[in-house]
Amino acid sequence: xxxxxxxxxxxxxxxxxxxxxxxxxxxxxxxxxxxxxxxxxxxxxxxxxxxxxxxxxxxxxxxxxxxxxxxxxxxxxxxxxxxxxxxxxxxxxxxxxxxxxxxxxxxxxxxxxxxxxxxxxxxxxxxxxxxxxxxxxxxxxxxxxxxxxxxxxxxxxxxxxxxxxxxxxxxxxxxxxxxxxxxxxxxxxxxxxxxxxxxxxxxxxxxxxxxxxxxxxxxxxxxxxxxxxxxxxxxxxxxxxxxxxxxxxxxxxxxxxxxxxxxxxxxxxxxxxxxxxxxxxxxxxxxxxxxxxxxxxxxxxxxxxxxxxxxxxxxxxxxxxxxxxxxxxxxxxxxxxxxxxxxxxxxxxxxxxxxxxxxxxxxxxxxxxxxxxxxxxxxxxxxx
Ligand code: UD1
Ligand code: UDP
Numbered sequence: 001x002x003x004x005x006x007x008x009x010x011x012x013x014x015x016x017x018x019x020x021x022x023x024x025x026x027x028x029x030x031x032x033x034x035x036x037x038x039x040x041x042x043x044x045x046x047x048x049x050x051x052x053x054x055x056x057x058x059x060x061x062x063x064x065x066x067x068x069x070x071x072x073x074x075x076x077x078x079x080x081x082x083x084x085x086x087x088x089x090x091x092x093x094x095x096x097x098x099x100x101x102x103x104x105x106x107x108x109x110x111x112x113x114x115x116x117x118x119x120x121x122x123x124x125x126x127x128x129x130x131x132x133x134x135x136x137x138x139x140x141x142x143x144x145x146x147x148x149x150x151x152x153x154x155x156x157x158x159x160x161x162x163x164x165x166x167x168x169x170x171x172x173x174x175x176x177x178x179x180x181x182x183x184x185x186x187x188x189x190x191x192x193x194x195x196x197x198x199x200x201x202x203x204x205x206x207x208x209x210x211x212x213x214x215x216x217x218x219x220x221x222x223x224x225x226x227x228x229x230x231x232x233x234x235x236x237x238x239x240x241x242x243x244x245x246x247x248x249x250x251x252x253x254x255x256x257x258x259x260x261x262x263x264x265x266x267x268x269x270x271x272x273x274x275x276x277x278x279x280x281x282x283x284x285x286x287x288x289x290x291x292x293x294x295x296x297x298x299x300x301x302x303x304x305x306x307x308x309x310x311x312x313x314x315x316x317x318x319x320x321x322x323x324x325x326x327x328x329x330x331x332x333x334x335x336x337x338x339x340x341x342x343x344x345x346x347x348x349x350x351x352x353x354x355x356x357x358x359x360x361x362x363x364x365x366x367x368x369x370x371x372x373x374x375x376x377x378x379x380x381x382x383x384x
Contacts, residue, residue: 011041011101122155177355
């Protein structure tokens with residue numbers, strides 16, 4: 001029987017982390033011919049994930065350039081994908097989430113009338129400028145997609161509200177939990193001796209990340225100044241900040257935080273050490289999307305330095321708090337968690353609203369069922 005040609009396309013670190021376990025499973029799946037195409041919207045940060053999961057792309061557009069704009073990415077991905085799609089003619093493409101690679105790869109497939117499966121579909125913040133441009137990227141990808149893999153029931157409901165047909169939506173859980181469970185280990189030792197030297201028992205380790213476009217400029221300055229002030233106020237705090245490779249973020253981080261003794265400004269970490277650092281940290285400060293899903297699973301309180309989130313489930317569960325981007329507000333919330341153990345313990349609950357480690361399995365079952373390759377009806381992910 002002819003195999004189903006499934007092409008997975010991604011370009012940045014978070015997409016790679018969340019799609020890698022799916023690609024591994026697609027490669028093993030009966031009846032499926034799995035093709036991997038990367039745009040390399042990110043280069044080094046993408047390659048780190050490809051190496052960790054031992055993935056070899058069949059196609060690599062290699063588009064990244066320093067100082068790239070959203071339009072640069074759009075043009076290069078659209079043109080590059082046109083040729084690859086014409087050459088390979090997949091039965092379906094799979095894209096993930098909300099990056100510009102995601103939206104434009106889906107658009108390129110639509111232009112060739114190739115069906116699109118959208119993994120991590122249906123998350124909505126309700127504000128098209130936050131996260132920017134991700135909220136719009138995700139909505140546009142949803143409009144282009146034929147098949148929607150919604151991580152949670154809330155995501156499913158968002159899609160139904162937008163008139164997406166229920167029969168085309170599957171609730172699968174988030175593949176990030178599949179990835180996380182593969183890399184977090186008890187008694188993990190880092191390769192970087194600086195990370196092993198940190199006294200995780202007696203110090204309060206704050207792990208931070210910050211990169212969002214809507215935070216560039218004043219908000220990011222506020223965030224960095226808040227963190228410096230926190231280290232000055234709390235002598236038992238050490239901050240680890242693996243700094244994103246975007247040059248403008250790096251120069252601001254160095255300028256504001258470079259001289260602070262309790263700060264470790266380090267290079268982006270491979271996913272395995274990063275996930276294990278999440279597991280050892282006391283508190284997480286972030287504007288990232290994926291980390292809002294991973295840290296709750298590890299029982300770590302997270303303060304989200306954004307004005308809204310498209311991931312309300314862990315906020316409802318009490319593990320995540322959206323604190324905005326004002327300096328005083330960030331300091332106040334961190335103070336509360338550092339000084340009041342009741343507040344801290346209230347947030348430090350291991351909850352798993354986003355997945356159970358079986359999302360990839362459900363996506364493949366749904367894919368086969370939907371495309372007539374199997375009669376097995378996919379079950380939905382549920383937290384109940
Ligand atoms: C992109 C995504 C964002 C996602 C983030 C994850 C868009 C518009 N943005 O934002 O949704 O949350 O990735 O990290 O799709 N760089 C390197 N090496 C790398 C990666 C980046 O040097 O491996 C530098 C380059 O100078 C590049 C810059 O970072 O021009 C920005 O990369 P880009 O993908 O445009 O934006 P991100 O902020 O990373
Ligand atoms: N991450 C990583 N190394 C780091 C920082 C983050 O592997 O130094 C992982 C993190 O665990 C999460 C993902 O990268 O899975 C988040 O990526 P990012 O914050 O770049 O993007 P977002 O999730 O905001 O789109």
